[in-house]
Amino acid sequence: MAAVITLYPIVTPPSYHRIVSPTLKIPTDTRRPIPVGLLACQRDPLLRELETSIISCTISQPASFPSVKKGKKASTPASADQPTLEVILHDTVIFPEGGGQPSDTGIIKTADGRTWTVTQAKRHGGHAVHYVRADQAEDGLASLTPGTNVTVSLGELDFDRRYDHMSMHTSQHLLSAVLENRLDIHTLSWSLTAAPAPSYVELARSMTTEEILAIQSEANKLVFEGRKVHVEVQEMDDKPQPAVPVLESGRAVGKGVPTDYTGGIMRTVIIDGVDRSPCCGTHLPTLHNLQLFIIPQTEALSRSATTSARLYFLAGPRLITYLTSTHSQLTAAAATLSCGAPQVPDRIGQVVDERKRAEKRVDDLEFELAKHVAGDVWQEMKSSEAALFVKHVHRTDDSVNPLGFLSAITTAVANIIPAEQPFVLVISSSPSSQTSASASVLLVFGSDEKYVKLAGDLLKGKLNVKGGGKGTRWSGKFTGVWREGREDAVVSEVLQGVSM
Numbered sequence: 167m168a169a170v171i172t173l174y175p176i177v178t179p180p181s182y183h184r185i186v187s188p189t190l191k192i193p194t195d196t197r198r199p200i201p202v203g204l205l206a207c208q209r210d211p212l213l214r215e216l217e218t219s220i221i222s223c224t225i226s227q228p229a230s231f232p233s234v235k236k237g238k239k240a241s242t243p244a245s246a247d248q249p250t251l252e253v254i255l256h257d258t259v260i261f262p263e264g265g266g267q268p269s270d271t272g273i274i275k276t277a278d279g280r281t282w283t284v285t286q287a288k289r290h291g292g293h294a295v296h297y298v299r300a301d302q303a304e305d306g307l308a309s310l311t312p313g314t315n316v317t318v319s320l321g322e323l324d325f326d327r328r329y330d331h332m333s334m335h336t337s338q339h340l341l342s343a344v345l346e347n348r349l350d351i352h353t354l355s356w357s358l359t360a361a362p363a364p365s366y367v368e369l370a371r372s373m374t375t376e377e378i379l380a381i382q383s384e385a386n387k388l389v390f391e392g393r394k395v396h397v398e399v400q401e402m403d404d405k406p407q408p409a410v411p412v413l414e415s416g417r418a419v420g421k422g423v424p425t426d427y428t429g430g431i432m433r434t435v436i437i438d439g440v441d442r443s444p445c446c447g448t449h450l451p452t453l454h455n456l457q458l459f460i461i462p463q464t465e466a467l468s469r470s471a472t473t474s475a476r477l478y479f480l481a482g483p484r485l486i487t488y489l490t491s492t493h494s495q496l497t498a499a500a501a502t503l504s505c506g507a508p509q510v511p512d513r514i515g516q517v518v519d520e521r522k523r524a525e526k527r528v529d530d531l532e533f534e535l536a537k538h539v540a541g542d543v544w545q546e547m548k549s550s551e552a553a554l555f556v557k558h559v560h561r562t563d564d565s566v567n568p569l570g571f572l573s574a575i576t577t578a579v580a581n582i583i584p585a586e587q588p589f590v591l592v593i594s595s596s597p598s599s600q601t602s603a604s605a606s607v608l609l610v611f612g613s614d615e616k617y618v619k620l621a622g623d624l625l626k627g628k629l630n631v632k633g634g635g636k637g638t639r640w641s642g643k644f645t646g647v648w649r650e651g652r653e654d655a656v657v658s659e660v661l662q663g664v665s666m
Contacts, residue, residue: 176212179394182451183209187400190431196256197221197313201292203399203431203446207261207270211332211448215319218257223310225303226250249303250285253296253310258318261328262287262294265447266356267335272324274298275317276309284318292430326483327361328448333482334358334365336395336437336449337456341479342367343441344385349377354474362487364461364478372464372475382460392454394438402432456481459488532571533578540578547589554617555589556661560596560654568595569607569641576611576639583613590617590664592625592657596648606648608633608657610640617664624660629653 185192192209193200196219202208206216226249253274263269269286274296276282283299296318300306310316320328335358342353345367356367373381435445437453450456464475480488496507503513539559547555563571572593579591590612597604608631612618615637622640625631633642644653 178210178212178451182211182396184396184398185400186398190399190401198256199254199293200257201431202262202264202289202294203292203433205261205294206257207259207448208397208433208446211328211450213259214325215317216257216259217315217317218255220310220312220314220316221254221256222312223251223253223298223307225307226252226297249300249306251298251300251303251306251310253284253298254293255296255316255318258287258294258296259320260284260287260294260296260318261331261448262289264289265335265445266338266358267331267447268358270320270324270328270331272318272320274310275319277315278309280309282306282310330361330483331358332448332450333456334480334484335445335447336453337458337479337481338365338367339435339441339443339445339449340385340388340437340453340456341381341458341460341477343437343443344381344388345369347440348381348384349373361484362491364480364484364488366465366476366478368467369464369475369477371473372466373477375462378460378462378464378477382458385458388437388440389453389456389458392452393440395449395451395453396436396438397449398434398436400432400434402430457485459485528565532574536571536574536578539575540582543579543591544582547583547587552665553588554665555587556591556665557589558592558594558654558657558661560594560648560650560657562598563595564597569609571595572607572609572641576609579611585613588613588617590621590661592621592661594644594648594653594657600647602646604645604647606644606646606653608642608644610635610642612638614638621660621664624663625657628656628660 192204199221200206206213255274259270260272261267261270263286269288270284271286272284274282274284284296285299286297288295288297298306298310338353338356338358342356345351345353351373352370354368354370357365359365433444433446434442435447435449436442459480461478461480464477467474467476496510499510499514500507503510503517505513543557543559546557559575565571572595575593576591583589590610592608592610594606594608596606608625610618610621610625612621618635618638618640622631622633622635622642625642626633629644631642631644633640635641648654
């Protein structure tokens with residue numbers, strides 16, 4: 167944690183937030199909420215605490231939570247026995263999700279010393295709505311009354327989370343700008359994933375390793391230069407907003423201003439000499455400490471008519487966490503392999519080769535053993551005078567694929583026994599250590615598929631074996647403890663029924 171804390175700038179420079187419209191003012195009437203676009207969290211992204219007042223407080227309705235598309239994580243509202251209140255403040259340091267950046271979490275303190283947890287914040291129209299957890303709705307409504315002065319703040323963990331989001335968001339602006347300026351590759355969308363996973367930008371095409379390394383080098387030059395970041399805000403005029411650019415493939419490049427936004431503020435994030443992009447998110451005032459690491463490969467995505475690719479990246483505290491975790495994993499692997507960290511790749515290659523050779527030796531030995539088992543069956547079959555020879559062979563096997571060895575036995579049998587010889591074999595295998603959840607496999611093999619099917623049906627009925635087959639082979643699984651005097655006896659009974 168100490169390493170993360172040292173990354174934090176102390177204060178936001180006064181020049182960070184710039185109002186460029188001569189008539190635009192930050193509302194000072196505490197009876198009215200400041201619109202999203204001019205919130206304290208957007209004016210001063212390093213501010214952790216703010217004295218403000220309550221504009222409204224109502225009980226949250228389920229409909230206030232937007233539907234979530236399949237495959238996306240839903241924001242979890244409080245359970246029915248712990249209601250949620252929707253609180254609008256005059257101003258706030260808690261960022262309501264937007265621009266691809268998740269909502270902050272935080273706390274509201276009332277004058278009576280009580281602390282209220284803000285589980286998330288969302289933009290409704292042009293206002294930031296705080297979702298506040300309350301033990302009793304009536305108690306919350308009584309304490310969080312309109313006009314009451316409160317303190318809204320980000321706790322230590324809340325600010326760590328926000329700082330991570332800002333680091334990744336500002337890095338995304340930098341990465342997308344360098345990709346477009348240097349290689350003319352547009353960012354179609356991006357995802358600020360939950361920490362500590364890498365975030366990604368979705369691009370119009372894949373990239374080579376050489377291109378990725380060149381982009382990473384170019385971006386980090388700007389980081390080392392400590393390029394400044396600031397925000398310009400202006401009033402949004404009544405003219406229609408410019409359409410989002412569309413590529414030849416039909417894919418839109420980024421997103422425009424949300425159609426339900428009613429705040430009237432146009433906000434532009436500027437990285438000095440690098441990029442100007444409309445954005446409502448929170449951003450760091452400098453690229454310092456945002457060294458960027460791009461995972462040197464892209465993940466291709468195919469949609470109905472277009473192909474795109476994801477490029478994953480890390481920066482800031484998330485990069486430190488990633489490097490720390492990766493180093494720990496590498497150190498543990500080196501210890502396991504009894505070598506130094508630089509030798510781990512070669513050592514893993516040796517282990518893989520040795521395992522392949524060992525598996526080949528096992529396969530060869532199983533093939534030889536299968537021929538011996540088949541030979542014993544054939545010798546017993548030759549000495550039998552029964553019209554239909556039946557036999558059960560059971561073995562103990564702890565291999566990963568016991569059915570594979572049983573199949574090898576049936577193949578060896580088929581190669582020895584004459585085609586005109588009538589027979590039915592049941593070959594079964596159980597692990598050496600068994601519980602009620604253990605699985606034993608069975609394979610039925612015979613000269614005539616009608617005998618095989620009959621044996622399979624009887625095993626289903628008498629042993630509750632789950633399985634099926636086609637032709638002269640049938641396989642199934644028995645769940646439970648296989649005992650010689652019990653399950654073996656049932657199989658013998660089944661074979662007796664087939665031979666009658």
